[in-house]
Amino acid sequence: MSNRQLKTCVITGAAGGIGRALADEFHRAGYEVIATDRVTRPEYLSCDHYLQIDLASLVEDEAYAKNTFARIREFLGGRGLNALVNNAAIQILGGADSLTREDWRQTLDVNLVAPFLVTQALLHELESVEGSVVNISSIHARVTKKNFVAYATSKAALSAMTRALAVDLGPRVRVNAIEPAAIETGMLKAGFEGKPELYRQLEACHPQKRIGQPEEVAHLALAMVKSGMSFLQGACIGIDGGIANRLFDPG
Numbered sequence: 167m168s169n170r171q172l173k174t175c176v177i178t179g180a181a182g183g184i185g186r187a188l189a190d191e192f193h194r195a196g197y198e199v200i201a202t203d204r205v206t207r208p209e210y211l212s213c214d215h216y217l218q219i220d221l222a223s224l225v226e227d228e229a230y231a232k233n234t235f236a237r238i239r240e241f242l243g244g245r246g247l248n249a250l251v252n253n254a255a256i257q258i259l260g261g262a263d264s265l266t267r268e269d270w271r272q273t274l275d276v277n278l279v280a281p282f283l284v285t286q287a288l289l290h291e292l293e294s295v296e297g298s299v300v301n302i303s304s305i306h307a308r309v310t311k312k313n314f315v316a317y318a319t320s321k322a323a324l325s326a327m328t329r330a331l332a333v334d335l336g337p338r339v340r341v342n343a344i345e346p347a348a349i350e351t352g353m354l355k356a357g358f359e360g361k362p363e364l365y366r367q368l369e370a371c372h373p374q375k376r377i378g379q380p381e382e383v384a385h386l387a388l389a390m391v392k393s394g395m396s397f398l399q400g401a402c403i404g405i406d407g408g409i410a411n412r413l414f415d416p417g
């Protein structure tokens with residue numbers, strides 16, 4: 167039997183639209199993929215190991231977190247971790263009039279505190295192989311719209327945490343982020359349910375005249391973790407069809 171050691175990666179939110187593309191991309195690139203999500207393992211997922219975990223429970227419950235990290239280490243079997251992609255997130259819509267304490271707690275736990283705790287727990291494994299972290303942030307980290315107050319705040323904090331961790335951890339571990347705009351996934355479509363005209367307008371207002379595909383985010387994530395990219399540290403890279411450059415002033 168071959169003694170070849172595969173590169174390893176952990177992906178959270180792997181059952182979602184972008185998560186699935188990430189798992190496919192890393193698997194195709196020869197990584198041993200440890201996929202996690204709160205749902206049961208979907209049949210379509212390309213991964214070597216699957217762990218059903220709830221990141222909200224991981225933040226709330228230390229014993230649950232300890233057990234989760236032990237199970238990830240079991241899959242690693244003493245090997246290092248080449249890539250951690252913190253991809254899972256929730257998007258609770260609401261503005262200043264409606265957001266509740268619970269909305270804030272859930273949003274910050276899943277979108278911000280969990281990526282920190284997972285990164286912290288796997289630091290040794292990452293450092294041992296000059297591994298790197300990719301946080302899937304959002305264009306909402308920089309520009310946003312009505313009713314995205316909790317989500318946008320959590321993503322701005324995730325991008326800020328990416329920069330702070332890069333300073334804190336460099337050169338031991340690289341930490342970078344991707345800030346996608348509209349990507350064609352369940353999360354995006356849910357926001358446009360029953361509004362086909364709005365969806366068409368969304369496509370049209372991007373300079374690229376379309377929204378993005380999950381595979382495009384996955385290609386970028388893989389490129390960012392490559393060993394030849396070791397000067398990329400604390401970068402938050404937009405993949406947005408150009409929309410973040412566009413003013414919507416009339417005239």
Ligand SMILES: NC(=O)c1ccc[n+]([C@@H]2O[C@H](COP(=O)([O-])OP(=O)(O)OC[C@H]3O[C@@H](n4cnc5c(N)ncnc54)[C@H](O)[C@@H]3O)[C@@H](O)[C@H]2O)c1
Binds near residue numbers: 182183220221352354
């Ligand atoms: N789709 C877009 O337009 C878009 C744009 C910018 C950023 N993003 C970001 O990309 C990432 C992936 O989003 P997506 O569009 O694939 O969404 P998605 O809803 O399809 O996938 C998110 C995944 O996270 C998982 N998840 C949610 N809460 C969890 C929890 N408590 N514990 C464990 N897993 C949990 C879900 O089960 C789901 O599989 C997210 O971080 C999202 O904020 C998406």
